[in-house]
Amino acid sequence: MPVGTRAAVKALRSGDLKGLDAKIILGNTYHLYLRPGNQIMGQMGGLHQFMSWDRPILTDSGGFQVFSLKDLCKVREEGVEFQSHIDGSRHRFTPENVVETQRAIGSDIAMVLDECPPALSTLGEHRQSMERSMRWARRAKEHHQRTPFLYGARQALFGIAQGGLDHDLRRQSAEALMEIGFDGYAIGGLAVGESTEVMYEVVERLAPQLPADQPRYLMGVGTPQNLLECVARGVDMFDCVMPTRNARNGTVFTWRGRLNLRNALHRADTSPIDPDCTCETCANYSRGYIRHLFNVDEMTGCTLATIHNVAFYLNLMTATRQHIQAGDFGAWMRQTITQMERPE
Amino acid sequence: MPVGTRAAVKALRSGDLKGLDAKIILGNTYHLYLRPGNQIMGQMGGLHQFMSWDRPILTDSGGFQVFSLKDLCKVREEGVEFQSHIDGSRHRFTPENVVETQRAIGSDIAMVLDECPPALSTLGEHRQSMERSMRWARRAKEHHQRTPFLYGARQALFGIAQGGLDHDLRRQSAEALMEIGFDGYAIGGLAVGESTEVMYEVVERLAPQLPADQPRYLMGVGTPQNLLECVARGVDMFDCVMPTRNARNGTVFTWRGRLNLRNALHRADTSPIDPDCTCETCANYSRGYIRHLFNVDEMTGCTLATIHNVAFYLNLMTATRQHIQAGDFGAWMRQTITQMERPE
DSSP states (O other): OOBOTTSSOTTOOHHHHHHTTOOOEEEOHHHHHHTTOHHHHHHTTSHHHHHTOOSOEEEOOSHHHHHHTGGGEEEOSSOEEEEOTTTOOEEEEOHHHHHHHHHHHTOSEEEOOOOOOOTTOOHHHHHHHHHHHHHHHHHHHHHHHHSOOSTTOOOEEEEEEOOTTOHHHHHHHHHHHHHHOOSEEEEOSOSSSSOHHHHHHHHHHHGGGSOTTSOEEETTOOOHHHHHHHHHTTOOEEOOSHHHHHHHTTEEEETTEEEETTSGGGTTOOSOSOTTOOSHHHHHOOHHHHHHHHHTTOHHHHHHHHHHHHHHHHHHHHHHHHHHHHTOHHHHHHHHHHHHHSOO | OOBOTTSSOTTOOHHHHHHTTOOOEEEOHHHHHHTTOHHHHHHTTSHHHHHTOOSOEEEOOSHHHHHHTGGGEEEOSSOEEEEOTTTOOEEEEOHHHHHHHHHHHTOSEEEOOOOOOOTTOOHHHHHHHHHHHHHHHHHHHHHHHHSOOSTTOOOEEEEEEOOTTOHHHHHHHHHHHHHHOOSEEEEOSOSSSSOHHHHHHHHHHHGGGSOTTSOEEETTOOOHHHHHHHHHTTOOEEOOSHHHHHHHTTEEEETTEEEETTSGGGTTOOSOSOTTOOSHHHHHOOHHHHHHHHHTTOHHHHHHHHHHHHHHHHHHHHHHHHHHHHTOHHHHHHHHHHHHHSOO
């Protein structure tokens, strides 16, 4: 899922996302709650109509952003109080009102509010936090069942497994969520500073414990390699700012690894970013041109690099699905990762 | 002509310009000479190939930008010496090397180097400057005839009439240019601080003195009203950053006047920028959405507003041509201007 934090995938318009054949995008509840706010969002007919996007949208719960505010947030059993990063105004997110905000947004998939503890918390702190997140998950589910769908559309609700890097806590969290019952199950609290190998291990142990016939969603991950490795371990869905944020810094992904287009090396290069890519950028524009646009600070450079990176991620997942169906995913994945990591 | 200063119309990609059916765009020789520079431009196959734009391009001579550097430029008979606004490096533009730079760019229409004196110069200074510009125009024409076309394409060369606000000087300039003989004739040195009425008067006196069967081009003008008033006085071509620059500030043009989309007034407005417009922006996105994008600093807002403003200017000129052919241009123009200037 490309990330459309504030009702736009940065540097793109919704028509571009359709041109890229993105099947679903992510919106950030924290940002949309602050601006434009639930009232305007409701008056505008929800996020689909607001941003002119008629395909699925998943919204996070806002928890991750609120807990990233650190000292500006305070957690209680009822919910979490925080100050806006924009104007310092005080707000509260509860499992219930976060459901209501996502109703106002009208996303197709809503996420429960979860506590996102600091990565370096003790085992005891992780246990307390996970258990609270499970109580919140139950409250979210109950409130979701009580509140009406808006804009005439159904809305799925996903639970989020927490528990840090401890396999027992993760298992208990998964069981608590399945006991409540959700439309899909996410793995939260990873990619927060632990090593890639540790992340893979948590996913490898946890994913098979989640229902095989429902979506498993690894939140906030990751590099192309991360995606393939986690698909191999049972994950179905991902979101990450990596393709869009890197693009705006001039870093683009290819089947042969990353390139930094700001590098003067590319200044007279008439070849496309990736000769194996058929995106609008690679079909029409050279590395030399995009390098020039970054060099002179033309925002068009960000747009062209973003189109390519989003296309690359979507193509990577399309190829993944094809190779899973063909039965050769494992071999293809090893070969693809080797090719991406080969030094130029 | 939308202005593509540094090999991109700001906030757009070349595919967007094609979608807007722009027939010709302008590139700035000063900026392209500095970055990417003539050597890279040549290696990349010229500006058309560089920016993936296969329709006509007009390049200015760079004179206007160099003389805008004021104390950082020094004019002599040979040409003008200046320091780059980017790194202070020293350069010289001459009538001859500016032709060569435009050959390297491979524009379809090149402009001669002209001196652009300060608006408040004395009549004597304007005369000296105009006479030098005419000597430069002759040198440019001669050099243009001596140097080969690059990339297999023909390149037209336009002269530029100067002479400040003095009708006699302007007439002498026009006669000198026609004596040399160009593919088209531009009016330079206007829209530099004089009143609109004074500008109209200079155009009204000068345009009929230029050949009726060749393009007359008023450089750097202007508002929608300016364009119509100057078409009425005999002008065929314009370029201006107004539609693109205003768009990036949230100001959009409509058949009922300008709007500032940053205004909170628009925050829950589900209507398009202009109900009479069929551009991609008006067909898909509301004022409320674009207002939100500006409010949260998403560059997509700049792109959507730019698409509309460029579409508006192109539509204005399309309608102008249609009404000229229908024989009712004058009446239509008065009505259109009245409607644009009516207070909301």
